[in-house]
Amino acid sequence: MRRPPANHFDERLVGGIVDAALALDDDPACRVIVLASQGKHFCAGADFGDGGGFDRDRVAVSERLYRRAARLFDVRTPIIAAVQGAAVGGGLGLACAADFRVAEASSRFVANFALLGFHQGFGLSVTLPDLVGRRAAADLLLTGRRVGGEEALRIGLADRLAEPGRVRETALAWAREIAAAAPLAVRSIRATLRADLPDRVRQALEHELVEQARLWRTADCAEGIAASLERRAPVFRGE
Incomplete structure (x- = not known):
């Protein structure tokens, strides 16, 4: 990703990542993908400010983005995410779509959806509990706290x-370890371990989209996004 410093995502960026990863599936020279970004942060999620795309028809934009993003779970090549700085909201969803995540002490993982007033997306309803367990995932999603x-x-x-400062180098070194193993066996083992993950993610995505569309119409969501853009604490009223 080359949109420093925050690397905000949109349909074009996510689609480009998905298309590139699927193309690499057909390249026998590629055995592992390292998902990395330029700048201070891995990915700060969606840009809700002017010109970010989400300031217009948020429902339609999200439907296209997330349904395209679901194809990332069809990729057959192992993916390692090199997470420097922050992985926030949808950026966290992108990181959790990878098989593995390399971080450093200063990295931050933030599921801030409840602090913005809407439901999580990007299949995090599946991937986050799979990684940290249901109770820890609930803690992160309900509080929106930084990890x-x-x-x-x-x-x-x-x-x-x-x-x-060595997140990417560490991810590349790990990728070389995996790449040294038999590639047909690696893909076979990975497919067995992931099992029905793509189907579970797609099912969750449809529910996430419905809940997002409903909550985006609320006053709390308007307040949460406004407070985030204005860098102040939100005041939610349950409306």
Whole structure:
């Protein structure tokens, strides 16, 4: 991703990642994909400001984006996400779509949807509990709190912790370990372990989209997004 410093995503960026990953499935020279980004943050999620795409028909944009993103779970090549800085909201969803996540102590994982007033997306209803367990996932989703790299490693949200400034190098070194194994066996083992994950994600995505569309119409959601853009604490009234 080359949209520093925040690497906000949209339909074009997510679609480009999906298309590139699916194309690499057919390249015998590619045995592992490392998903990385330029700048301070891995991915700060959607840009709800002017020009971010989500300031217009949010429902239609999200439907196209998430249904296209679901194809990322069809990729047959192992994916390692190199997470420097923040992975927030949909950026967290993108990181959790990978098989593994490499972080550093200063990395931050944030499921901030409830603080914005709407439901989580990107299949996080499936991927986050799969990684950290149902109770820990509920804690992260209901509070929207930040999780640093060391806690992320402890709860299973991150898989390896790199030295400061060496997230990408650590992810590449891990990728080379996997790439040294028999590629047909790697894909076969991975497919067995993932089992029905793509189907579960697609089913969850449809529910997430319905809930997002409903909550985006609420006053609390308008307040949550406005407060985020204005960098202040939101005041929710349950309306």
